[in-house]
Amino acid sequence: MTKTVNQKAWLLVLPVFLVVAFSAVLPLMTVVNYSMQDTFGNNQFFWNGIGWFQELLDPASQFGERFFDALWRNLLFSAVILAIEVPLGIAVALAMPREGRAVAFCLVVMALPLLIPWNVVGTIWQVFARGDIGLLGYLINRLGIDYNYAGSALAAWSTIVVMDVWHWTSLVALLCYAGLKSIPDAYYQAARIDGAGALAVFRTIQLPKMRRVLLIAVLLRFMDSFMIYTEPFVLTGGGPGNATTFLSIDLVKLALGQFDLGRAAAMSLVYNLIILATCWVFYTVMTNVDAGSRAAPAQSDPADAAGSSLPPAATVALDRRAA
Amino acid sequence: MRGRNVVMTLYLLFLMLPIYWLVNMSLKTNQEITTGLTLWPRDITFANYVRIFTDPSWYGGYLNSLTYVGINTVLSIGLALPAAYAFSRYRFIGDKHLFFWLLSNRMAPPAVFALPFFNLYSAVGLFDTPWSVALAHCLFNVPLAVWILEGFMSGVPREIDETAAIDGYGFPRFFVRIFMPLIASGIGVAAFFCFMFSWVELLLARTLTSVNAKPIAATMTRTVSAAGMDWGLLAAAGVLTIVPGALVIWFVRNYIAKGFALGRV
Amino acid sequence: MARITLDHLAHAYGPHPKEPQDYALKEIDHVWRQGGAYALLGPSGCGKSTLLNIISGLVVPTRGRILFDDRDVTTLPTEARNIAQVFQFPVVYDTMTVRENLAFPLRNRRVPAPAVRARVEEIAGLLDLRGVLDRKASNLTADMKQTISLGRGLVRPDVAAILFDEPLTVIDPHLKWQLRSMLKELHRKLDLTMIYVTHDQTEALTFADTVVVMHDGAVVQTGTPDELFERPAHTFVGHFIGSPGMNLLPARVEGRTAYVEGHAIPLARGYPDLPEGRRIELGVRPEYVHLAPRGLGLPVRLRRIDDIGRQRLARVELGGRPLVATVAEGQSLDGDEAALTLDPRQIHIYADGALVPGLAAGGGAP
Numbered sequence: 044m045t046k047t048v049n050q051k052a053w054l055l056v057l058p059v060f061l062v063v064a065f066s067a068v069l070p071l072m073t074v075v076n077y078s079m080q081d082t083f084g085n086n087q088f089f090w091n092g093i094g095w096f097q098e099l100l101d102p103a104s105q106f107g108e109r110f111f112d113a114l115w116r117n118l119l120f121s122a123v124i125l126a127i128e129v130p131l132g133i134a135v136a137l138a139m140p141r142e143g144r145a146v147a148f149c150l151v152v153m154a155l156p157l158l159i160p161w162n163v164v165g166t167i168w169q170v171f172a173r174g175d176i177g178l179l180g181y182l183i184n185r186l187g188i189d190y191n192y193a194g195s196a197l198a199a200w201s202t203i204v205v206m207d208v209w210h211w212t213s214l215v216a217l218l219c220y221a222g223l224k225s226i227p228d229a230y231y232q233a234a235r236i237d238g239a240g241a242l243a244v245f246r247t248i249q250l251p252k253m254r255r256v257l258l259i260a261v262l263l264r265f266m267d268s269f270m271i272y273t274e275p276f277v278l279t280g281g282g283p284g285n286a287t288t289f290l291s292i293d294l295v296k297l298a299l300g301q302f303d304l305g306r307a308a309a310m311s312l313v314y315n316l317i318i319l320a321t322c323w324v325f326y327t328v329m330t331n332v333d334a335g336s337r338a339a340p341a342q343s344d345p346a347d348a349a350g351s352s353l354p355p356a357a358t359v360a361l362d363r364r365a366a
Numbered sequence: 367m368r369g370r371n372v373v374m375t376l377y378l379l380f381l382m383l384p385i386y387w388l389v390n391m392s393l394k395t396n397q398e399i400t401t402g403l404t405l406w407p408r409d410i411t412f413a414n415y416v417r418i419f420t421d422p423s424w425y426g427g428y429l430n431s432l433t434y435v436g437i438n439t440v441l442s443i444g445l446a447l448p449a450a451y452a453f454s455r456y457r458f459i460g461d462k463h464l465f466f467w468l469l470s471n472r473m474a475p476p477a478v479f480a481l482p483f484f485n486l487y488s489a490v491g492l493f494d495t496p497w498s499v500a501l502a503h504c505l506f507n508v509p510l511a512v513w514i515l516e517g518f519m520s521g522v523p524r525e526i527d528e529t530a531a532i533d534g535y536g537f538p539r540f541f542v543r544i545f546m547p548l549i550a551s552g553i554g555v556a557a558f559f560c561f562m563f564s565w566v567e568l569l570l571a572r573t574l575t576s577v578n579a580k581p582i583a584a585t586m587t588r589t590v591s592a593a594g595m596d597w598g599l600l601a602a603a604g605v606l607t608i609v610p611g612a613l614v615i616w617f618v619r620n621y622i623a624k625g626f627a628l629g630r631v
Numbered sequence: 632m633a634r635i636t637l638d639h640l641a642h643a644y645g646p647h648p649k650e651p652q653d654y655a656l657k658e659i660d661h662v663w664r665q666g667g668a669y670a671l672l673g674p675s676g677c678g679k680s681t682l683l684n685i686i687s688g689l690v691v692p693t694r695g696r697i698l699f700d701d702r703d704v705t706t707l708p709t710e711a712r713n714i715a716q717v718f719q720f721p722v723v724y725d726t727m728t729v730r731e732n733l734a735f736p737l738r739n740r741r742v743p744a745p746a747v748r749a750r751v752e753e754i755a756g757l758l759d760l761r762g763v764l765d766r767k768a769s770n771l772t773a774d775m776k777q778t779i780s781l782g783r784g785l786v787r788p789d790v791a792a793i794l795f796d797e798p799l800t801v802i803d804p805h806l807k808w809q810l811r812s813m814l815k816e817l818h819r820k821l822d823l824t825m826i827y828v829t830h831d832q833t834e835a836l837t838f839a840d841t842v843v844v845m846h847d848g849a850v851v852q853t854g855t856p857d858e859l860f861e862r863p864a865h866t867f868v869g870h871f872i873g874s875p876g877m878n879l880l881p882a883r884v885e886g887r888t889a890y891v892e893g894h895a896i897p898l899a900r901g902y903p904d905l906p907e908g909r910r911i912e913l914g915v916r917p918e919y920v921h922l923a924p925r926g927l928g929l930p931v932r933l934r935r936i937d938d939i940g941r942q943r944l945a946r947v948e949l950g951g952r953p954l955v956a957t958v959a960e961g962q963s964l965d966g967d968e969a970a971l972t973l974d975p976r977q978i979h980i981y982a983d984g985a986l987v988p989g990l991a992a993g994g995g996a997p
Contacts, residue, residue, distance in 0.1 A: 046455060046456055046457045047455070047456060047457065048456070048457045048458065049455075049456040049457070049458060050458050050459060051458075052452035052455070052456035052457075052458045052461075053452075053458055053459075055448035055449055055451060055452035056448075056449045056452045056453070056458075056464065058445045058448070058449070059445050059446060059448075059449040059468070059508055059512060060449075060464070062441075062445055062501075062504055062508060063468060063471055063504070063505065063508055063509065065501075066471075066479075066483075066501065066502065066504055066505040067471050067474065067479075067505055069482075069486060070479050070482030070483055070485075070486055071482070073482040073485060073486070074478070074481075074482055131377075134373055135373065135374065135377050137370070138369075138370040138371070138373040138374040138377070139374065140370075140374070147619050147620070149374060149378065150615075150619055150622045151612075151615050151616060151619050151622075152378050152381055152382065153377075153378075153381065154615045154619075154622055155381065155385070155608070155611065155612060155615065156381060157562065157566075157611075158562050158565065158566065158608070158610075158611025158612070158614065158615060159566065159607065159608050159611060160565060160566045160567075160568060160582075160583040160607050161566050161567065161568055161583075162568045162583045162584075162586065163583060163586070163604045163607045163608070166586065166600060166604055167384045167385070167387075167388050167604060168384060170387065170388065170391065170597070170600075170601065171383075171384045171387050171388075175400075176391075176399050176400065176403070176597065177387065178383070178387050178403070179383075179384075181403050209380065209381065209384065212377075213381070217622060227720065227722075229718040229719070229720060229722050230722050232687070232689060232709065232716065232718070233716070233718060233722040233780065233783075235708070235709045235710050236687070236709055236710065236714065236715060236716050236736075236784075237735050237736040237739055237783055238710050238736055238739035238740050239735070239739050240739070243739060247724045247726065247727065247735070248724065251724075251725050251726045266473040269475075270473075270474075270475035270476065270477065272475075272476065272477055272569055273568050273569055290475070290477075291475055291476075291477035291569075292477075294475075294477045294478065295477050295480060295569070298477075298480065298481045299480065299481060299573070304481070307481065311477075311478040314475060314477075314478060315474060315475070315478055318470070318473050318474065318475065319470050319473075322466075322469065322470045322473045323466065323470075326466050326469065
């Protein structure tokens with residue numbers, strides 16, 4: 044489908060542009076403003092240039108060390124949950140029932156954790172993992188393992204990881220399921236005729252068809268885990284010590300807790316830049332994948348065009364109007 | 367076949383267990399909760415729920431949350447519809463960059479925006495109203511809605527637009543009478559996602575409200591009192607925050623899969 | 632390579648079929664010889680896809696057996712049947728090159744690498760794919776992809792039959808002809824049983840030695856393209872095959888004369904004992920009905936002349952019944968009064984849709 048060039052389309056986009064600009068650009072300008080100034084309170088500010096940035100990006104300084112600690116911690120967390128959630132999500136998607144009422148049931152249960160407010164997710168696991176009144180914590184302790192997410196860094200980390208897996212794996216699974224559903228039956232039949240085993244079917248048919256949705260899944264999961272705040276904040280408050288202080292938690296502490304506006308603003312900008320850059324990489328890869336998979340059918344298009352039959356959706360529309 | 371069922375069953379169990387525990391707790395008295403583990407309430411009580419439904423500061427939280435979620439959903443979809451149409455049908459100067467910029471806002475960390483938003487909405491006098499939260503959530507919901515709707519709209523052949531134009535439909539009438547019914551499922555999916563992300567977000571919602579528009583999720587922190595945690599009440603409040611989501615899922619269950627792929631499978 | 636025997640085969644998708652209309656495929660009993668080129672022809676919903684799926688093993692029939700040579704394969708899964716299939720939409724493995732696509736069925740069956748390489752080269756030569764062997768399969772045109780999926784079937788030396796499920800649906804019209812002649816060529820070279828499912832009579836009649844026409848879940852006629860044309864066993868075959876289809880007129884038959892709207896038409900065969908109370912129709916193809924000047928045959932009213940390139944067709948009315956006739960080259964027409972001459976040997980009589988054989992000249996001996 045070739046799009047026509049039409050500059051008036053800007054008029055349609057303008058409202059969105061204005062609202063998002065109001066919500067994104069204006070606040071960011073405040074942040075940029077703060078990031079270059081220092082204050083002694085009483086709303087008196089003075090120019091600090093790139094001082095905060097220098098401090099932030101210098102691992103030797105106290106502030107820089109704190110920032111890089113949180114950054115590595117957060118990257119590690121993102122890597123861990125991607126390594127668990129992506130394969131698990133694919134496995135769950137492959138395990139989805141093919142048809143019937145079971146599909147609707149599985150979909151509803153799987154989507155449920157996604158619609159629970161994030162602090163309630165934190166609360167649910169806070170309660171569930173407690174040694175005294177929570178089922179999980181109680182059972183683990185009964186197994187003879189000393190487990191207390193408020194006391195040990197390892198326990199806190201594991202709890203947050205399991206919580207995130209519980210919260211978000213369904214997103215990956217649902218995306219993959221959507222990708223799998225779009226594979227025509229003929230592919231599976233052809234593979235059976237060609238004598239392909241389950242593994243070969245997965246590698247040659249299912250995985251390639253899931254590539255696009257998997258990219259979206261990885262993008263969303265990386266971004267959301269990279270800015271995770273509410274759930275670990277409710278569960279551990281960033282502790283014990285700083286063991287689970289991820290970037291957002293650190294930033295909120297700095298900005299709203301200590302009102303250290305200059306440092307917080309500098310950190311915000313660097314944080315945002317990292318996200319923007321990652322997002323751009325994904326977006327480029329994604330549009331390339333899109334272009335690749337759209338170019339292929341385009342070549343076989345003349346056949347359809349020659350058949351001059353309207354696609355199903357078009358006929359639907361005409362029926363609608365006739366009615 | 368057997369293996370698939372085992373994987374699915376285990377996964378669903380894993381998802382249900384924590385929720386089961388929350389419901390279980392919400393039906394117990396605090397005394398039963400703290401004196402020992404019971405797999406179901408010995409002495410079933412609805413007192414926690416009764417308290418939430420009778421105390422305005424509790425149920426007010428729900429109303430506040432639903433108000434800003436509702437405003438945000440309507441606002442996001444209304445703004446995103448024409449924009450998504452433009453992106454799916456036309457090329458114009460800066461379209462790709464604009465699209466990327468919009469998307470990048472979906473990915474922006476709320477923590478970065480908490481403080482500037484606080485300043486901004488205080489300055490324009492919207493602080494502690496549902497409007498501030500609804501507008502703030504537009505930051506990530508509008509781009510998301512544009513993205514989803516664009517995916518669905520690209521699936522509608524252009525011939526429809528042309529046929530309608532030949533039949534003498536003006537653009538607004540065409541858009542509302544013909545085009546929107548065609549992508550009804552897409553609008554449903556986009557609304558679902560706006561609802562979802564606005565409903566689950568707390569950091570901004572809490573920062574931008576104090577008393578009058580306080581969301582339920584923030585109200586829940588009140589369960590800590592001098593007498594210690596009121597676990598039963600906390601659990602009941604938690605269960606009640608799950609209910610709207612569950613209802614919404616039930617309505618869109620047939621579109622969930624395609625919806626989560628954002629209409630572009 | 633195999634003979635395919637359909638032994639009292641019938642299939643219903645519902646659980647407890649009772650009435651004949653519960654069956655998507657009504658009982659069929661047939662032997663397809665090894666090396667034949669068959670076409671399953673019929674409109675959509677006639678049961679041809681069900682039959683194909685039974686042969687390929689995707690559907691287990693409700694009743695009856697299916698044998699490849701003497702082996703009962705009724706309940707065997709697809710992968711155990713040695714069949715290959717080309718689908719309506721080209722199925723290629725997108726991430727692989729053409730070479731890997733062709734090698735895929737052999738690799739899955741653990742054929743040694745050198746043998747795979749040789750066989751792939753051989754088949755690629757046969758299908759004219761040598762030039763694209765190392766290209767990604769996903770970037771090729773639809774007809775190339777269809778050729779590749781055919782190649783994946785041919786590459787296995789043990790293949791019993793190749794099934795084609797409307798394989799030309801997405802192919803450019805000008806390439807359809809090319810692909811079809813390639814199939815014909817392959818069939819001659821390779822001595823393979825081929826079964827071609829289609830709703831397009833041109834494809835069926837040009838491809839197959841034997842065409843199986845299906846209608847409403849049942850086989851109405853099996854025969855060579857000539858037989859289908861000259862002696863349609865059922866009025867359905869008569870009007871489904873040929874363009875335009877057979878003229879069918881309600882008639883009354885007495886001995887060797889048929890009466891249509893009061894006009895007597897002489898017949899070449901006698902029909903002494905036509906069953907009582909059935910719907911009797913006279914069928915004759917437009918090719919054997921010729922327009923003649925007024926007074927030299929059955930009087931008709933001329934409605935329209937269609938020039939379809941190679942020939943001209945006259946739309947006429949015989950006592951109110953519409954009819955199509957051939958107009959001879961150079962024949963001039965004046966006014967709307969004309970006459971028809973019919974070739975008596977090409978007139979068939981149908982009772983309730985089924986062909987009544989009739990008795991040859993003399994009318995006595997059976």
